[in-house]
Amino acid sequence: MNGTGARTDAGPTSPVRLAPWFLYARSRCLPTTLAVLFATAALAAWSSARLEGLPEFDHRARVVVTFLAPLLAAAAVGTGLLTRSDTLDRTAVRPWWRRRLLHLALLTALAVALLGLAVPGHPEAFGAPAMMRNTLGTVGQAAAGAAVLGARLSWLPMTAYGSAAYLAAPRTPGGPAAVWAYLMQPGPQVAAWVTAGTVYVLGGGLYVWQGARTEA
Amino acid sequence: MTTTAPGRPALRALKAPLPDRHSPFRSEFLRGLAPWTGATVTAVLLAAMLSKSVQWQGSWGGTQSLLKSAAVLLGGPLAVAAGCWQGGRERRRGTVGLLATASRGRPAKTLVAVAPLTAWVLIGYLVALVVVLAATLPYAHRGRPLVSYAVTDLTFLVSITAVGFVAGRLVPWRLTAPLLAVCAYLGLGFPAYLGSDLRLLSPAEQVDTTYVPLWWQPLVMSAWTGGLAAAAFLVYAARRRAFAVLPLAMAVAAGTLIADLGPGMWRHVPTPGVRACGSGETGPTVCVDDPDRELLPAIRAALGGLHDRLQEMSTPPYTYVANNAELGPIDVRLPSLSRGWNVVRDEVVDPAAFARETAQMLPFFGRCSTEKLTPAEAERFSKLQQTVLAWLAPADTVLPGTPPHGSVRDTDLRAPLAAMAPAARASWLDRYVAAARSCDPKKMPKL
Numbered sequence: 173m174n175g176t177g178a179r180t181d182a183g184p185t186s187p188v189r190l191a192p193w194f195l196y197a198r199s200r201c202l203p204t205t206l207a208v209l210f211a212t213a214a215l216a217a218w219s220s221a222r223l224e225g226l227p228e229f230d231h232r233a234r235v236v237v238t239f240l241a242p243l244l245a246a247a248a249v250g251t252g253l254l255t256r257s258d259t260l261d262r263t264a265v266r267p268w269w270r271r272r273l274l275h276l277a278l279l280t281a282l283a284v285a286l287l288g289l290a291v292p293g294h295p296e297a298f299g300a301p302a303m304m305r306n307t308l309g310t311v312g313q314a315a316a317g318a319a320v321l322g323a324r325l326s327w328l329p330m331t332a333y334g335s336a337a338y339l340a341a342p343r344t345p346g347g348p349a350a351v352w353a354y355l356m357q358p359g360p361q362v363a364a365w366v367t368a369g370t371v372y373v374l375g376g377g378l379y380v381w382q383g384a385r386t387e388a
Numbered sequence: 389m390t391t392t393a394p395g396r397p398a399l400r401a402l403k404a405p406l407p408d409r410h411s412p413f414r415s416e417f418l419r420g421l422a423p424w425t426g427a428t429v430t431a432v433l434l435a436a437m438l439s440k441s442v443q444w445q446g447s448w449g450g451t452q453s454l455l456k457s458a459a460v461l462l463g464g465p466l467a468v469a470a471g472c473w474q475g476g477r478e479r480r481r482g483t484v485g486l487l488a489t490a491s492r493g494r495p496a497k498t499l500v501a502v503a504p505l506t507a508w509v510l511i512g513y514l515v516a517l518v519v520v521l522a523a524t525l526p527y528a529h530r531g532r533p534l535v536s537y538a539v540t541d542l543t544f545l546v547s548i549t550a551v552g553f554v555a556g557r558l559v560p561w562r563l564t565a566p567l568l569a570v571c572a573y574l575g576l577g578f579p580a581y582l583g584s585d586l587r588l589l590s591p592a593e594q595v596d597t598t599y600v601p602l603w604w605q606p607l608v609m610s611a612w613t614g615g616l617a618a619a620a621f622l623v624y625a626a627r628r629r630a631f632a633v634l635p636l637a638m639a640v641a642a643g644t645l646i647a648d649l650g651p652g653m654w655r656h657v658p659t660p661g662v663r664a665c666g667s668g669e670t671g672p673t674v675c676v677d678d679p680d681r682e683l684l685p686a687i688r689a690a691l692g693g694l695h696d697r698l699q700e701m702s703t704p705p706y707t708y709v710a711n712n713a714e715l716g717p718i719d720v721r722l723p724s725l726s727r728g729w730n731v732v733r734d735e736v737v738d739p740a741a742f743a744r745e746t747a748q749m750l751p752f753f754g755r756c757s758t759e760k761l762t763p764a765e766a767e768r769f770s771k772l773q774q775t776v777l778a779w780l781a782p783a784d785t786v787l788p789g790t791p792p793h794g795s796v797r798d799t800d801l802r803a804p805l806a807a808m809a810p811a812a813r814a815s816w817l818d819r820y821v822a823a824a825r826s827c828d829p830k831k832m833p834k835l
Contacts, residue, residue, distance in 0.1 A: 201562075208563060226581070236577075240570055240573070240574070243566070243570065244566065244567070244570055247563060247566035247567070248563060251562040251563055251566075252562075254562065323562075324480065324562055325473070327563075327565070327566040328469075331465075331469070331566060331569060332428060332432060332466070335432065335462050335465065335466075335573075336432055336435045336436060336462070339435075339436035339439065339440075339458065339461075339462060340435055340436055340438075340439035340440075341439075342439075387480075
């Protein structure tokens with residue numbers, strides 16, 4: 173048997189060798205996640221501009237946007253953490269945590285930047301700082317959800333928490349509510365930033381360490 | 389002795405009941421997502437209600453309308469997401485093919501998958517309803533809880549769960565459930581921003597709580613939400629999809645009726661003209677609408693200090709009457725008794741502020757139009773009035789003042805009067821009342 177025959181036996185080889193990062197991105201449906209993030213930011217920008225322009229409303233009407241847009245973006249990031257070959261992945265020689273860290277950090281940075289740009293002006297009341305803080309916190313919650321419940325259902329805990337906080341938060345900002353209802357704070361409350369940052373570090377850390385829960 | 393045929397035992401085993409032969413409904417009802425959804429609906433509704441208990445725990449209308457808002461705006465997105473999750477289950481588990489080989493038809497298979505979840509959503513809502521109604525019971529004395537609110541809420545929750553289920557079956561995407569939840573929240577909450585009667589198409593919308601729905605309003609509303617959901621369900625599950633036209637036509641008719649009639653589906657409930665009065669050897673006489681009878685002790689206690697100080701003067705003993713009654717010559721109108729604001733759980737929230745507000749309604753205050761006075765006289769009038777008010781009904785307030793005088797503390801205002809001997813004060817106050825009645829600045833006593 174000559175070399176040519178052996179090659180024929182092995183079947184036709186692929187002429188293009190896809191880069192590993194490309195394969196990784198495709199296996200995690202990153203294009204869809206990116207598309208959802210961009211669409212969310214565009215929708216947030218449009219709706220916040222519309223809300224501000226309504227008669228009898230001012231920039232504080234953006235509270236709906238700074239609440240819902242981060243939830244949606246975090247849901248996209250969280251569900252994007254699903255891997256369909258979890259068992260196979262865990263047999264790999266190289267540690268996965270670096271990839272998970274990079275994946276989560278890049279998507280968080282993108283989501284925070286995009287949504288921050290979507291609500292220009294009035295940083296003191298439901299503007300870019302509130303939006304960025306909420307995005308950070310909700311992405312952290314989604315990452316924790318992915319580690320505990322699995323990526324597909326990662327949006328559930330933060331949605332339940334968020335909707336309860338939305339209704340239950342007192343109208344006056346600050347106080348203990350800045351911690352337990354950080355999503356509803358207008359902006360400069362330090363406690364809300366600390367909460368969101370802690371949630372992100374803990375939730376993100378849990379995901380980076382454990383990975384998304386294995387799903388059937 | 390007889391021997392059994394070789395085939396017999398095997399046949400008997402086949403005919404024997406299976407060891408664990410529960411109906412699929414029971415299994416779906418007890419396991420998986422459904423019970424958790426029910427518990428979450430209860431928890432979310434109660435958490436939302438609890439945080440605002442001050443506002444609703446005094447009237448049936450307030451309780452039911454806030455529960456309706458929470459059920460639609462929070463329960464709705466939750467139910468649609470849960471339905472969607474349930475609908476996508478077979479696809480996630482890779483058992484779509486297995487389900488397709490089952491011998492039952494599609495309607496039966498779909499119903500048995502969605503009915504337990506719906507049942508749990510309803511249970512979750514009903515538990516929350518019972519809890520909030522029980523919490524309102526001791527403090528609500530007007531009207532009664534209405535079945536119509538619960539009917540429209542229950543139909544809505546069933547409908548949105550079914551719609552979510554169909555979406556979950558049809559759209560194979562991970563983000564379908566959260567996206568549907570967000571869209572449901574926006575879609576149900578957005579009509580509140582509409583000025584027209586179209587807003588009443590959203591099940592979250594309602595008219596003022598002094599109105600009650602007519603008996604057929606829940607039927608029309610249920611036809612609207614239920615019709616849309618039934619149409620979606622039949623398009624997906626029915627053997628003959630054309631049947632979906634019937635509920636769709638019903639929904640369109642009901643929707644047109646709602647948009648057309650708008651608030652006409654509610655009627656105003658007039659407050660009864662019966663009054664209840666409370667009086668005693670000491671303390672003021674207070675009259676309120678009969679349903680507010682329970683408030684009499686709290687109001688009389690709040691006005692006790694004001695009454696005692698007025699007794700020092702030669703004014704007649706006033707009767708304090710609630711807002712709707714006709715006023716007699718010695719009647720003073722009480723501040724509006726608004727549950728959730730100045731009255732919470734049959735208690736006056738801030739007795740001092742309540743007394744101050746009542747004192748402002750005393751007949752000798754505010755009788756002069758300032759146009760007849762010079763600016764200096766008007767200011768003196770106003771200063772003396774503030775002083776007398778601060779004496780009659782002390783409150784720990786700080787009046788924001790104009791720049792030259794600065795803000796004035798209530799204690800400083802009443803200090804000169806408090807320092808006087810009782811007899812001197814009584815004659816001073818009588819002179820003040822005479823001057824205020826005649827609106828004569830020359831008669832105003834000096835302080």
